[in-house]
Amino acid sequence: MNWSSGAWSRIEGIYARIESMSFIKELMAGTLPLEKFQYYMVQDAFYLDQFGRALAIIGARVENVEDSLAYIRFAEGAIVVEKALHESYFESFQLKDKGQIEPTCHHYGHFLKSTAALDGIEVAMAAVLPCFWIYKKVGDYIYQNQQSGNNPYQKWIDTYAGEEFGELTQRAIDITDNIARQSTEKQQQAMTEAFITASRLEYEFWNSAYSLKTW
């Protein structure tokens, strides 16, 4: 069995809880209060900055040059492509104030950056994987279960349910599985721990937006 299949089986409970979160249900129905989506967008802009840097660190550290290029491109995607989504929402919702980074985003971003810089490269790859994989699953879930055709959050949904994002996610899974095959049992366990922690933080990220959590 691939490392990723075993790791996903460990977060099935967390993932099921994510699908049933109020934030996700209301995003899907288009009824999520704007204030909560705005909080999410502002925090996500901070997150993407940190996530992009974590991916760039991985790109710099990984030995195989093809893998290095893949992570450098993921970093570019996080900073450039997703920023476009953010900017369009910032514009259409007249969000001018950049706001400040709140506790959950701060925790998650710093977890990713410190893991990318200080832990084994295989652990760093495992830590960033839920960002891709959970978003792909949530994007597909929402896309397949959506009822109304007029959703103010449609652009967000389309970004993650798309085929292109699916390919990106599969590439990240494959590279991580490949490095897991070259890792010891102990290293694989550390990878799984990091994967679980990041998945918990994905849950907390949406939860913090729903409850508008501040310092």
Ligand SMILES: Cc1ncc(C[n+]2csc(CCO)c2C)c(N)n1
């Ligand atoms: C909290 C949070 N987690 C994951 C993503 C999704 N995401 C952001 S950048 C990127 C890879 C390159 O495009 C992915 C999958 C997000 N937006 N916010």
